Amino acid sequence: MPKRAVGVVYAMWLGEMLRFWRSKSRIVGALSTPFTFMLFLGPGLSSGFQFQGGGAVDISFFAPGFITMSVLFASLFAGGSIIWERESGILKEVLIAPVSRFFIALGKAAGGVTIALIQGIMVLIFAGLIGVHYVSGIGVLGGIIIMGLSSIGFIGVGVSLASRIESPEGFQMIMSFLAMPLVLLSGAFFPISDLPVWLKGLVYVNPLTYGVEALRWCLLGNSTIPVSLSIAVITLFAVAMLGIGGNLFGRIKV
Amino acid sequence: MLHAIETSGITKKFSEVTAVNNVNISIKQGELFGLLGPNGAGKTTLINMLSTMTVPSSGSARVWGFDVVADASLVRQSIGVVFQDITLDDRLTGRENLDLHGRLYGLGGRIRKQRIEEVLSLVELTDRADSLVKTYSGGMLRRLQIARGLIHRPHVLFLDEPTLGLDPQTRAHIWEYIMTLTKEGVTIVLTTHYLEEADHLCNRVAIIDRGEIVVIDTPKTLKSRLGGDVITLELEDSADIARLYAIYEHDGFATMVSRSSNEISMAVRDGESKIPRVLNLAYNAGISIHSVSLHKPALDDVFLYHTGRAIKDTDNSELQGLMRSRSHSMRR
Incomplete structure (x- = not known):
């Protein structure tokens, strides 16, 4: 059985990879947003911000935010893809196979994390090319692990929503409703050290904030939220969302 | 097993x-x-x-x-x-x-x-x-x-x-x-x-x-149960269907009689020799026939016999039913 389970997870992962590889336009689309943001928004924003106490906010400050943003989009999309697969009937074929849905979900999640990491790493490299300075190689490796953890959590969010929402249109609406506030309230685009209280509250309940902060610590060596707290929160978030998503996926009707 | x-x-x-x-x-x-x-x-x-x-x-x-x-x-x-x-x-x-x-x-x-x-x-x-x-x-x-x-x-x-x-x-x-x-x-x-x-x-x-x-x-038994042949009549005026159907039912020479929107079918033995009688009954009732056909029973006739409907008649409304049930299942 363990061998069988590995086979199923691998089959699902392989399917995700093949589909990802085939949809070049999806890759371009997914990367264009963070790339453009980084090229234009980064320099624009950094000219206007200053840390309290004087230090200038340079483009490096924004890099973790853009990387996390691309990981977020890729993850939500990967989780949400089951809505299209249910619509087109592909999911039915998978769910009728004599294998546990848990391993099917796990394989899909593994595929989603891989895709999110590929996209995140591409943004990370791009940021390095346009002058962002990373503190250490180990930091970058740590950062990739952080990206993976954030990705698991948001794949769980995508799967949960897709399991409950029936139409692709509805899902897309909820996504845009959700994704932008998550990004804007994550400290990706502004320092979170001195915000008005109400805004601070929103930023601190946003799980993405901890992903950005942990990544910032890994890549740049400093963060506002202690890195141990950030890692604890995103790990907990990943486990919780994996549980919820897996559960809802298990009860999905096709 | x-x-x-x-x-x-x-x-x-x-x-x-x-x-x-x-x-x-x-x-x-x-x-x-x-x-x-x-x-x-x-x-x-x-x-x-x-x-x-x-x-x-x-x-x-x-x-x-x-x-x-x-x-x-x-x-x-x-x-x-x-x-x-x-x-x-x-x-x-x-x-x-x-x-x-x-x-x-x-x-x-x-x-x-x-x-x-x-x-x-x-x-x-x-x-x-x-x-x-x-x-x-x-x-x-x-x-x-x-x-x-x-x-x-x-x-x-x-x-x-x-x-x-x-x-x-x-x-x-x-x-x-x-x-x-x-x-x-x-x-x-x-x-x-x-x-x-x-x-x-x-x-x-x-x-x-x-x-x-x-x-x-x-399929063979189902068809043979209907008897040897099936005669199908198409009427000039479909308003006469119910009346003619009752006549054939009453007469009792057919093992089954069934009707769709503008046709009457009946299963009979020795079909060739029954055609004159079938036409006579319609003539006497003053109902004009557009066409007559004689064929061996097909599953169509079996279906008609058992459900009282031709399978093609049901297609349209059933298709709408299907679409309803589909949007239904999508909602859940």
Whole structure:
């Protein structure tokens, strides 16, 4: 059985990879947003911000935010893809196979994390090319692990929503409703050290904030939220969302 | 194990509709069993329950000896399902679709490759195996889907409307594949609303209408039960149908009389000699006949006899019913 389970997870992962590889336009689309943001928004924003106490906010400050943003989009999309697969009937074929849905979900999640990491790493490299300075190689490796953890959590969010929402249109609406506030309230685009209280509250309940902060610590060596707290929160978030998503996926009707 | 499939009182209710009502069927190993009925009759719901996709509201069923609820996983291991709608991934090639399926069913590398080649050549798609599925024609999609259902060598194969919407030539081709499979001992349950398909292929046929089994027998017995010939009349004025129908019913020379919107059919022995009498009765009642035909009973007539409706008459309204139930199922 363990061998069988590995086979199923691998089959699902392989399917995700093949589909990802085939949809070049999806890759371009997914990367264009963070790339453009980084090229234009980064320099624009950094000219206007200053840390309290004087230090200038340079483009490096924004890099973790853009990387996390691309990981977020890729993850939500990967989780949400089951809505299209249910619509087109592909999911039915998978769910009728004599294998546990848990391993099917796990394989899909593994595929989603891989895709999110590929996209995140591409943004990370791009940021390095346009002058962002990373503190250490180990930091970058740590950062990739952080990206993976954030990705698991948001794949769980995508799967949960897709399991409950029936139409692709509805899902897309909820996504845009959700994704932008998550990004804007994550400290990706502004320092979170001195915000008005109400805004601070929103930023601190946003799980993405901890992903950005942990990544910032890994890549740049400093963060506002202690890195141990950030890692604890995103790990907990990943486990919780994996549980919820897996559960809802298990009860999905096709 | 005597039977490949055995159901007892299996029933499925959706909120206000009973899609399948108290169905009892036993299907022998190696049999090619047809479920015949108009769209929306409950064929697909029945298949969904037998293939563990839908849980019955009441009653039970065993497939290849396993209970469809308690041993769902063992049932799944024993069956192949070719869905009515296309469930292939059109972003992948034909071979990739088959390969992922083989992996999900736990086939190891060498066996998997070998089986893929086998099923591809069976459905004559070897040449196109490495093209993306989105470039396939309707018939190719259907063939690939059948091929996929066979890779893991199921004991029982469910074919839900395998030739729906295909041109006659492709349909005949698919019939050939199905015949080949039964020769290899696969038990096949096929749903169709094409009467000639059931007639041509099936060992036994169950006519299902409004969720209930109306009759089960071999196509031959079903037809011979109607008597030797069927006379069909088309009237000039369809307003006369009810009156003429009553006349023939009353006269009692036919083993059955049935009517559709503008036709009356009756099963009779020695049809040629009955035609004058049939026409005389109409003439005496002052009803003019547009045309008369005499033919051997077909499954159409059997269906008409048992349900009181021609299968083609029901298509339109049932299709609307189907679309309603579809939007219904999408909502849940």
